[in-house]
Amino acid sequence: MKKVLIAIAGIVVLIVGAILIVPSFIDWSGYRTQIAQQVKDFTGRDLLIGGDIAFSVLPSPVLKVSDIRLANAPDASTSNMVSIRQLDVNVALFPLLVGSVHVNSIRLIEPVIRLEMLANGQGNWVLASKEDKEKNIETKPRAGEPLFENNASEDNAALPLQIDDFIIERGTLVYEDPSNTTYEEVNDINSRFSLAGLKGPFEAVGTVNLRGIPVGFEANVGQIVNGRTASFASEIHFAHGEASARFSGTFVNLTEGPAIKGKLTASGKSLAGLISAFAKQDTLPGGLNQPFTVEGDTAYGAEGMSFGEEGLSLTLGRDRGNVKLKYTQKGQKTLQASATFNKLDGDVWLTAAPYTPTAPNPLPLVISPTETLLPSGGERASVALAVDDSAKKVKQDTPASTTSAKLPKDIAASVSLSVDAITFKGESIRQVQSIVSLNEGEVSLERLSAILPGAGEFSLVGIAGERDGKMQFDGSMDLNFSHLRGALSWLGVDLSKVPNDRLQHLSVASQVTANPETVRIYDLLAKMDGSSLKGATTIALRSRPSFGASLSLDRFNADAYLVETQTTPSSSGQKMPANDDATNETAHSSTNAASVLDGLKILNSFDANLDLSAGHLVLQKQDIKNAEFKASIYNGDVKIQKASVGNFAGLKLGASGALINKDNALTAQDLKVSVRGENLADAAKILGQDKVMDWRKLGAVSLSATLNNNLLAPDLDLSANLLGATLIVAGNADLFPIPKADATVNAQISDLARLTRGLGLSYQPSGNPGAVEVNTDVSYTPQLVSFKNISGKIGNTALSGEALFKPMTRPYAELTLETGALRLDPFLPREGEVAAANDNRIASTGGRGAAKAKRPSVSGKWSQEVIDLSGLRGIDAKVRLKSAALSHKKITAKNVVLSADLKNGVLDVSQADAGVFGGQVNVTSKLDASKIAQLTADVRAEGLQVSQILTQTDSASSAVGRVDLTSNMSAQGQSQAQLISNLDGTANMTMQGLTMQSKGKGSSVLDILNFLAVLSGTNSNKAQADVSVASDIVKGVANLKTANLTSNIAMGSATGNVDLPQWTVDVSGNLNIQQNALVGLLAQKAKMKKNYPFSVIGSLDAPNVKLDTGGISSGGGLVIPLPDKLEKKGYGNLIRGLLGAGGVKTEAPTSEETTPAPNAPQDGTMAPPPPPPGGSTSNTAPQKAPSVEEQLLKGLGNLLKR
Template sequence: MRKFTISIFIILLLVIGGVLFGPGFIDWNKYKGDITEQVYAQTGRALDIEGDLHLRILPVPSFSAANVRFANDPKSSEKTMISLDELGVKVAVFPLLSGRLRVDEVVLRKPIIRVEKFADGSGNWNFSPVENAQKGTSNSTVAKEDTGLQGGGQDTTENDFLADIVLDHFRIIDGTIHYSDAKTDLDEMFEGINVEIAAKSLVGPFSLGGDLLLRGQRTEIELDIGQFADDGATAINAGVRLPDSEAKLRFNGLVSRHVNSTSYRGKFEGDGSDLGSLISELFDVDVATSADSDFELSAELEGNLNKLSVNDIVVRVGAQKVSGAVDVGLKGGVDISMDLSSPRVNLDDILTVENSVQRKLSPKTKNTSNEGDPVTGNSKAGSDQEQTQLSASSWPVFSPEVSLKAQIRIDDIIYNQRIVRGFALQSRLENGLFEIQNLSAQLPSGSQIALAANYQNQTVNGQLNARTEDLRGLLTWLDVAVPEVPNDRFRRLDSKVRFSLKPEQVVLNPVSVTLDVTHLDGAATIALRDRLGVGARVVIDRVDLDAYLIEKDKGQPVEVNDNAGVSNGSAPIDEMKAQDQKTPVGNNETQSILGKLDANLDITLGEVVYQGVPLRGVKLDATLQQGNLQIRNASLDNIEGSSFALSGAIKGIEAEAPDFDTTIIAKVVDLPKLLQLAKQDQINGLPDLGSIEVSGNVKGTKDNLAVDLLGAALGGSYQAKGAIQPGTNSLYQGLIVIDHPDAAKLVKRINPEASINPRWGRVSAKSMVTASPEVIELYELDGTIANTAIQGSVVANLADAKPKVTANLMTGTLDLSSLLPKSAAGGASGGASGGGSSVSAGLNRRWSQENLDLSALSSLNAEISLISDAVRSDALTIENVQAKATLQDAMLTLSQFSGTAYGGGVTATGNVDGRDQLIVDMDISAQNIDSGSLLRDMADFKRVSGPVSVQGKVKTAGRSEADLVQQLNGNGQISGVLTAKVKTKEVVGGALLGVLGSKLKGIQGVGDATTTLLQSFAGHPAQMKGTYTIHNGVLVTNDLRVDGNRTSVFTAATVDLPAWLIESQSDLFREGEDPTKPYLTVHLKGDLDKPNPRVKGQFLQSNKSNTINQLLGGELPSDETPETQTGATGAETTGESGKQTSEPVVDDKKAKKKKAKELLKGLFKELGG
């Protein structure tokens, strides 16, 4: 027996030992596959146990697993839903012997749990078992059968089982819970979770305590829940403490369960020493509180499944308190009624806002750089569209089953040391329509604001009214910078705006705003998309900009102080440069607003006053789309009588070189005044242009513009059609056309001091022009001035210090009397000296003593080639002119001048030096000139014809016209063949004198002289030759000879050009007579253009011929003694020295002598004498 007993005991020990120690010798890792398969079958997701599995019975039953991973929903971007480093479970042994399960400890080490809600509303906690539907149906049937058999006893048995399970310690060490909601873009991270949970049974009571990191702040939590009762009350006590803000939140209450109802009640309480710190921690904003900002809050909660009442709501911050009640009906929907009020809220005592910029950074963004954290290393980038456009899905949609009535009243709100009175908010939500029936308040500075709006189906409609009598004070109260304007501006504001807001657009219509005395009416539509779209119509009646300028700034141009480095009214220059260096080129933040939106604008300003000048009728009607600006009308109707209008297209307005295609129309009445208004420097020498009109097309880019412009100014019209290239050497290339009805008036308008010629008449010219900074070229020039056609080309080289002009011109007839400017006559008068002297007798007043303007010769260099049909000066015309001249450093060299005049050739070469004074050195030649035409045109003398040739050299110097005449020197020779023309009546007159001479001995000599002249030169060619010299303006010839038919005429003459006098003697000798005694002598003396003639000679030495001389008014023959003269009666007379006089002549003889004198003068006049 003893042996049997021992044997049984040994067997029991072995069995017990096997049970207790056997599991320790089993490799449980072989069963990982079975476990993961069962999990996958129940959840549809994979379970991965990377570490070892352990199961022990002694000394304490325990189970552990390491590195466990549970897969996430396939819709998630994260592969793992739950991961933990270690799972450990310990169970007490002895309670098992009595049929109870007591878990001593459950440990989750570093668990990471991701809870995600997807955009479709589903969550990653929804599992999809892989068991087939049939198996699922069978299990359901069996379950129903079991339920029917066991009845209500099953619940009782299950509850009894849960009640027998004790959980002493459930610990979470360094856990993390990551919650995200893709629909609301909510992302929260709870980190550093260290929690210990204890439960006497799985049906309560429970206790929880621990802490965690909430938005970076350490948060302590406590939770006590009583035992769940099927019929009775369960107590709930919860608390949260935030040590950093010294804030505590508590809830004490209970939940009662009865057969047909569930109710709850409790009290919520909270307090803290710093509300600002609490808000900063919970809502992630920078807020600092004042000293008196401790807070308390409390409310009584009571309700059931159909109703919730929050009564005795009290919120106190410092000395401020808000009270009220909220009722929520839960039957058949949600019906909320809210009524809150406060006599005074002093925000200055509650919060001091240091930085109102909310740092709305999600944990994803904040932890992007933490690559070592398997949870926080994830980031989700938002699109630009989500940042710039209101998402339609983010707009709330109110269920028709939710209704709300809210009323909030605050008598006084103190903010920024000012009082806001009568704040009231009344709102309602019903059938999905949310209404703000009234939101109003009386703001400081006599300001009022009122808002009424409604929201439904993602659309907000409403109206905002705002009014103030002191806008400056209101802005100052709100800490908004007030523009630097005079103190009486930015005062009165009255505005009314109706608006409509949708996810895709904002509509403001109508808009009515009055600021001070300026009124604005309009409407606007803003499309909220990736590229903003704006449509606006604005009408402004009048804006007085001068009234908004501080007195010191009116009319003050911005000046730069080189020493201080600061410009008037601007930031320091170094700071501006630094800012420019910080701003990268092409940065989206610095791009023009024009490149970020599309717009359709219609803006009208009735009047704008600037610097006392009204700008009336300002208009802009344009469309901006994809960076292209289409201008239908941009105009200014009146600015000091001027007007401007622009239309067309500008492509790539944000590009470095936009493309223009515009039409401009401008009328400028007073250009200097406009330049002054634009603060542009006055252009020195700018003439009074009067009214200027410009119209045409401008096309291209700023570096290459094609222009086709028509203009009118100074009484003329102009055209420019070509290309402007400011960035290259070709500033302009194209056509220039000028047409003016009166060139003289045009020049006078441009330069009132300029000399003109009234006979210029109409000037018209067109030319192709190429202009660069260094060269201006006119080619294909075709113009007319003074009825003279001008063609050719002109090149002006501006590269050197002195411009050089090269001209090749072809002209019609150049009438110098019509082309050359008229100069005022002037000079000095002087007496005339006797003939024969080479010294001038004085200066005639016809010669001007005003200094000649030689600046034109020194202002430029030139090479000129001229081909002209003719050059005319008064009666002198030179045809087929060809000339070449060079002007270099004020030295004009005439290398060629040739032409034809009066049937002969004319040439001239020489130099004109204008460096100090005008110095002329010319060689002149005229060959075979028709003397008849020359004398007819120059002196209206028609009695001589035949070819004449003249050669000579002239030099002169001086600073005035008078100097040039007085310093004229030279020499030359003259030759030719002359033929005198005689009329029939002159032949008859000569015969008559011969007849009279045979009857009247007193006039016999006259008849002989007349006959001699007619026979010698009338109709007979006469050879002429001679030389001349010019000295100091006095021309002298002593050898001028004309050989006629058996006669010769020798002439000696002195022509005093400065004094405009002539004195000459011409002696006629007949062949075969005494060569020392001229048959006829003619003296000319007096003004060059009207000399006095005197006649004498042998023809008067016949019998008593002195009577004829006296009748003609002549003098005694030169061979007679001046002391003794023969009177008309033949009586002897003596001079003054002889003291003798002739006897008196009787009256009848005087009368006869007078009649004879008149008769003879008449005869000689008919003979051309």
């Protein structure tokens, strides 16, 4: 018997061992098809097992399955509802032997569960077995149906089930409802659940990623007591802001109608950090970056929800508040909510730095990840054909909303907000109140109001509801300030320069309409200090800002808001900037132009339609009337339909055209600008340029310009008319990176005097040179301005040439000009205007310059005012001038050639040639314009004709002869007086064949020549004389080294000086008529003097000339009678040859006064002398006076008879 028992025991052991050990040696993967079939019979879905199946019993039953996929519903958007990378189940062995299930662990590795609402209104998670489908029975839960039923008695024990660890590792849960465009995904689920029994208690802990937000959770549910009550505690953690919320309480009435009562506590270190998890913004207000708490009781049940009698207490930093809520869903759904705050500190929000979101620290894992996985990719088995997952696309993105939100009609709600005071910038915004109600699907904004600093009141009321399938708000807004200055001062606006009676009252009233697409403000009426603004504006709520505005301002007096400022008159004499400064300023101007155009790129950031107008504006006591601006801005293009000002300080302004955004650049398209007016004075005053010049003198002005192409490289057509002058410019420019321009310029001046008067120039031409027209091609760069192909006319005189200017460190200019015959008289300043201009300039300078100007000059002729040569020191230049003729009064210079170079303050005139007075004049000079000017000059004149000199200088005297002159001079000084006083050098002059033909009134050095004419008798051509003068100039005084006169009648010499500083002459000399024995004999017989002294003394302008003629009159010659027979014998011709003269016409009077000789006829004979003083009483014809030959021969005969 014992052996039998042992045998039976052995058999039992073998059987049990086989049961426990044999499953480990079975290839369970071969049973995929059977397993899949069983699952399909139970669920109605295909099951695919793509990996291995492993099962063992010892030491405890363990099941491992990899690559599991449960098919989705037929109409779902994806092929699989559930997919699991690997399933691990570990069950305790011995509890199974006694009829209970104790699961040690269940681990789902990378499970993906997709829940979807189908088109038929069912969820894809609704499973139906084969039998259920055949019965086609569908049951739906009823509202209010209890979730738990307690039909079984307490004695019926629940299934003994215990799960120690239900672990989900790297799981994903997706919920999708296409009909409501809902898509939610929770990924990176790492959690652990435990279940002590079907009645609890339950525990859960884990971390998930919800919409990219890492969230941790913990939950505990106690054991359900009597199927009705259970306690719970839950907590949620956010990495952002280190925030957490705890909700603990009790579930009650689980069988009849579940209800929750609990306490909510939430806190965090930064509310801004928590909000940044949900609001994806670069920055958040710094006022949110403060600790916060929420605490209070809550209750939720079948009848509704509430925050308890005391509500929820809120704190944010030092601010405190309370929120109350009561929601009922029994019968008519109602919601009442209110939030109250005693005081909110707005200054914290103002001063705190903006919060910049940062990535939070990751939450710690609550599970240990699996280190080893079963191999996958084995043979798949299924009752149905395998479905390729790529056949259906898995949605990953939330679909865009295509339907507008609708307000519920089955609920009545009222929400209110009340804040006693909000402190902001040291003041309080008081009684902030808002009441919003919802009834019948419409929201009423019953009140949104506040009392603002500055005795201000704000209110907004309106109604929102569905309009044409869209939510729309219609309301009215009012804003009033009784003390606007107080409100502006509160906002930090500096009002110190605004008069106290301004900015006192402001009222704004308008209607407002808003929907998801637009916000419209219309019936706008704003009033401030007597000005009114009316109109409407519409703002389109798009990703690209768009708006339209139609506004009209009736009047506005800007002067009433400005404090008058004193303007300093600008100095007329300004030094030319150095090249570095000029270049920098050019670059700065270029940069400014580029900056302005870069600023215009803002036009590409919004779209707009504008219709703006202003009736009457006052600025700087000037009226601006009827201003209009109509334009559209779209995709960066600006189309100006009309931009005009009817009256801007007396001007009419207009603009039209377009600015096109092309290739990221603004391009002008027929952009036209016009300015017209009768006077620029008022406009200049507004622009602060009224002191520059007398703008009234400009008179009527007209300007028009047209721009095309890129604004940084525009084509420009410009026309300007003022003061009878017209300027036409056609060209193009390139403003960036280095400005440059090329243009053709035409300037026409009909009245030069009018132009100079209008421009306020001290220079006024003395006459009208006729119409002036100049054409040139201008090319500009910061380094060079050139004027090529200069052509034109001054009156009938043609001109041509070219010029250039280089704004270097030392500016450089070149001018090459060629003209025809040009009369200079019309261009010379009017008589007296130069002196007046100098006097004005001296008076305006005052101080040292004025004092110097008032000191008497050396002679009263020369000014001691310092000559301003700074202009020569600040620029280098090259001038080349050719002119067919230059005329002034009766003087004409022909074939004028001028070559001058200015370098480093030294003006070098290397050539100044001209044909003058029938001869040629050549001048070279050099002026060193240093602190003390130094001048050197060489003058050479050849072949000058005395007759032309006297004629062209309007002299009353007449003479012939030739003049040659050479002079070398140098001087230094700071004024005219100093230059003349320091004049040194030499001057040599020769006059050949000098013959006096007639003498004007008054005394002059020509009286000496007139005396020779008297001696020469009736044939003045015989009285030719040669004069040679050599002088040394020292300190402005020309001392005569030699001064000789040679003629057939007499010889003479002189000594003395010419004092230029004193403007005086002191020269004396003698004429000796003893040229041969016969003349000397005759002169001795006639008792004539041998020497005739003369002197020239006094002012150079009117010297006192004295000549002792010794009884010789200008009307007669030597009185030497000869017998007639000597004439008959031929002695007369002999004597005439000896004398070399024509004889004497009359007897000489005894007076020393000289009488002007009569004008000589062209045949060389002398006219009859004037009658004797007192006239003649005889009626008989005058006797013919004997000729000089007769008188000389007669006298010679009488002499021989003795």
